[in-house]
Amino acid sequence: MRATQDNPPGNRSDWSRRRFLQAAAAGAAGLQIVNPRTLGRAGAASPNERPRLGAAGVGGVGFGQVQACEKAGFEVVALCDVDLNYAAKAFNRWPQARRYQDFREMLENENDRIDAVYIGVPDHNHALITVAALRRGKHVCCVKPLTRSIHEARCVVQAARAAGTATQMTAAPNTSEEACRACELIWAGAIGEPREVHVWSNRPLWPQGMLPPQDSDPTPAGLDWKLWLGPSPARPFKKEWPPGHYALKQVKATGGNPPYHAVYHPWNFRGWWDYGTGALGDMGCHHLNTPFRALKLRAPRWIEASATAVFEETFPLASIVTMDFPAREGMPPIRVTWYDGGLKPPRPKELGDRPLPDEGAMYVGSEGAMLFSKILDDRRAQRFAKVPRTLPRRPGTWKEWFEACRGGEKAGCHFEWAGPLTETVLLGNIAIRRGRRLEWNAEKATFVNDEEANRLVNPPYQNGWSLEKI
Secondary structure, three states, X not given: XXXXXXXXXXXXXXXXXXXXXXXXXXXXXXXXXXXXXXXXXXXXXXXXXXXXXXXXXXXXXXXXXXXXXXXXXXXXXXXXOOEOOOOHHHHHHOOOOEEXXXXXXXXXXXXXXXXEEEEOOOHHHHHHHHHHHHHOOOEEEEOOOOOXXXXXXXXXXXXXXXHOOOEEEOOOOOOOXXXXXXXXXXXXXXXXXXXXXXXXXXXXXXXXXXXXXXXXXXXOOOEXXXXXXXXXXXXXXXXXXXXXXXXXXXXXXXXXXXXXXXXXXXXXXHHEXXXXXXXXXXXXXHHHXXXXXXOOOOOOOEEEEEEOOOOOOEOOOOEEEEEEEOOEOOEOOEEEEEEOOOOOOOOOHHHXXXXXXXXXXXXXXXXXXXXXXXXXXXXXXXXXXXXXXXXXXXXXXXXXXXXXXXXXXXXXXXXHHHHHHHHHHHHHHHHHHHXXXXXXXOOOOEEOOXXXXXXXXXXXOOOOOOOOOO
């Protein structure tokens, strides 16, 4: 079934008008937009050796990641992006691929041509496209985090189970040499009984901790702003922060990447509660993926956070989140602590004067510590140097997904794994917003002690969208 809209973006009655505007913008950019009425069905997708890929969100990180998919073995046959100008480099890179601005049109018109769907759009639109693709029986790869809300994560996992197709989230692999070695060493007792994990990131590299702009700009030709907003609260388009604005100063100070001057799009949606998931959502799935495997983590019982000023609309400049996990699968209770915004854990004495890296994961046990997969005590490292390498090393995100699409082993971060991992970082974000210690009942998807936090588990969809009817 199709997502419903009160009118924009994507109502059938509005498509013809938008089509005219899109064609004009595309002509200016030297692009061609597919008219759904002129497309014929190309026959059922065949299980060939090159799964045919449709990609949604190809102007930002998607541009490089679709290239990685192609290198892994996929055939790129369709591209979709709400911003035609931002995506022009992708359209030019794959001139043979049919081009779309609305993901629903791509999924409808290419249903018999595509076997797999890559999703590289902003966080707040992950679930819509993912569920729509899964319900059409497509293999799906979604950039991290899997979703923007805990409710969405559970809907995606449910849809993946029903589809039975190959799925993957783009977290740093927990199947690499370093990740597998960390698991093998911890399981062999290299640090004794694991007690703590400290994980940190140099993010954010985009503006956070600011108030929203009070004015607006005309929407650029080629950008469907209403479609970009998706199910999150609508607001006027604003292109850039004015020169000298403190949002620009703080991101420059952190070494942020262009286009750091943008307010929402491109790139900087990450700093807004309505559209992104902040530093923890952006990097937590990367850095926590291996600890989740090595320590057999699932859901924390308690979560709390401290942060710089937390505004209603934007993530704070820096935060520390602690998550207490109960005993599980022969592992003792453990505390996981996350740091961002330049904050780091205390440097272990084994490092001496050497600094901690900008980003890292450190395991602390009853008998030692380990940074990534390196045991910090030299004597202990020598003692455990010959721990057997028993876990299979795998080829990484793209090749794992490619092999799974062809009927091979599940990818290392398939959605039933990625769902609980994503939930954990989203729990941390809720703790940042609430500023208090929260008790989580994972089975019931409920905070035991905070009704306001419970409202953040499933923020209502807006602008006429419905995840149930997509």
